[in-house]
């Protein structure tokens with residue numbers, strides 16, 4: 001068993017693959033062996049995290065997720081803890097493994113009650129796991145509110161109950177947990193829903209126990225990308241070795257966005273950074289950055305540059321897009337460039353054709369921009385299945401796609417998508433996306449392929465935010481200058 005961190009690379013499996021892995025493993029093992037292992041793992045983690053917990057409330061549901069926790073209750077009782085089980089299900093309809101585990105809990109002297117205890121030091125959420133098919137209601141919803149709303153520690157078995165294992169979407173509002181308060185022990189496989197959309201809030205710290213079973217032979221539906229490899233700079237290098245980035249954006253009232261991308265590219269290690277503002281009379285915002293070289297948009301030698309296009313671009317970006325899409329060898333498309341492409345099928349075609357000409361493209365939509373590109377009405381439609389949305393955009397435009405937000409997804413055609421685990425809600429402030437676009441531009445300019453540049457910079461961007469001092473405000477400007 002180990003804890004999953006942002007540094008960790010791992011394969012993620014959807015519900016269908018996990019069920020196949022479970023069936024294959026169960027077929028080779030004695031009856032109830034898997035559930036005993038699962039229950040033991042839950043009990044060991046609960047005891048290790050909360051060795052002094054006196055009242056442990058274990059809320060069990062009608063399926064094998066509840067079964068895992070009946071077994072955990074028996075194991076905890078044997079370790080001199082005092083678990084109390086409440087059961088939201090019909091004993092007569094319990095699956096075999098879970099019925100056996102309930103009998104073991106009873107035999108160990110665990111009280112099985114109807115009502116939630118008035119107080120608890122630790123709650124174990126085992127109401128629903130992989131088998132959640134609808135929103136929790138009635139007693140289940142009430143218990144979940146008590147478990148996740150009490151401000152007390154929670155350990156979720158396999159998944160926070162009601163969280164969709166494949167998408168991280170959930171109908172129950174878990175709200176945010178205090179740091180260190182929520183843990184989730186994922187069993188047998190790691191599931192993508194734990195790491196994106198609502199997953200990170202609901203699950204808190206994720207632990208993994210494969211229960212001694214192999215997932216070989218099953219294809220992962222996604223991966224945790226883990227820490228990118230460090231790229232040493234040769235001593236024998238000069239500014240030309242790291243490429244030229246040009247930022248094309250910054251229409252009237254939005255020049256700041258382009259300046260943020262430019263300064264981020266500069267601090268990201270680009271050899272030279274050009275700033276081509278769309279605003280014909282820009283404010284003197286750029287004076288503190290003498291390293292930036294100002295150009296008119298039409299002056300840019302597009303065919304020799306890495307272009308970061310769209311930050312603060314407004315409508316004015318549209319007139320430049322056809323040329324940029326046709327000529328730029330390395331291109332990051334952000335914000336208004338994406339909105340313009342969503343509106344104009346001809347631009348979409350030009351974008352799609354870039355891969356045939358071996359031109360590298362990274363698109364960096366937030367969920368609403370992704371929805372526009374996919375012809376969906378709202379960001380909610382994208383958030384309902386972020387992996388599918390990112391993969392679908394990558395296929396459609398034959399480009400690397402960075403779908404931003406909690407658990408940023410990076411997808412490329414014919415590649416398993418990755419989910420990034422760095423970053424936090426302090427990034428939810430204006431301009432941090434422009435900074436990311438500039439960082440990816442610098443990485444592309446240094447010669448990295450699109451997918452590697454996107455994965456690496458998404459990780460670094462989030463890692464900087466994670467390491468940000470708590471007493472210092474995180475602003476996009478400060479982030480760009482880091």
Ligand SMILES: NC(=O)C1=CN([C@@H]2O[C@H](COP(=O)(O)OP(=O)(O)OC[C@H]3O[C@@H](n4cnc5c(N)ncnc54)[C@H](O)[C@@H]3O)[C@@H](O)[C@H]2O)[C@@H](O)CC1
Pocket residue numbers: 022032034035038061062063064065066068095097127128129130131132133134135136137140157158159187188
């Ligand atoms: N069989 C085994 O030996 C193992 C089981 N495991 C556990 O088993 C879980 C999967 O078990 P199940 O397939 O039984 O699924 P669940 O335990 O998630 O429960 C499924 C049951 O809940 C009902 N249900 C679904 N949504 C509901 C809702 N909103 N309100 C009320 N009832 C609802 C379903 O009709 C079904 O009866 C995994 O998540 C994992 O915890 C794993 O630990 C591996 C080993």
Ligand SMILES: Nc1ncnc2c1ncn2[C@@H]1O[C@H](COP(=O)(O)OP(=O)(O)O)[C@@H](O)[C@H]1O
Pocket residue numbers: 335366403404405406407408422423424425426427428429430431432433434435436461
């Ligand atoms: N809650 C969050 N958790 C992790 N990362 C976040 C969160 N909210 C925003 N971010 C990150 O912050 C950046 C915001 O980008 P974007 O939405 O384009 O904002 P802007 O247009 O203001 O620059 C993205 O990299 C996104 O992944």
Ligand SMILES: [K+]
Pocket residue numbers: 065125126127128129156157158159160161
């Ligand atoms: K659960």
